[in-house]
Amino acid sequence: MSFKTIIIVIISVLVTLVLMNNTDEVDFWLFGDARIPKLAILGSMFGLGLIVGFILGRPKKKVVEETYDDNQNDIKIIRDNNHNDLSDEDREYIR
Incomplete structure (x- = not known):
């Protein structure tokens, strides 16, 4: 028996x-x-205590914040510049 099961049995008997x-x-x-x-x-x-404990013990939902990345074009420019620095062997590996 697991520890959790033993605790549940003990609490049930006491109640x-x-x-x-x-x-x-x-x-x-x-x-x-x-x-x-x-x-x-x-x-x-x-x-009532069990219900309240279950509700308060649940994990909270994560809030995802949407953000706008203004540097999207900068990343493309950096990728294009890095592409010129690659050797032919590296370009073949990436493809």
Whole structure:
């Protein structure tokens, strides 16, 4: 088993133990009093934490900036000048 799998199993067991030992009902205020099992509150908060952690843990998208290279003609001139400096053997190799 890999390290990641072992950690996932340990966390799953711990979450299950905590949820199963907190099944009694509590008064919960959500725009009004309600008696809700601790299991539902803890489970929903754990699920919400997983979702938020997944969203915040994703790699960010890279932004590609488009730029205009004004030196494009200069590069062509440099290539043409370098072409004259090549030997016949080098020209054959490039082709």
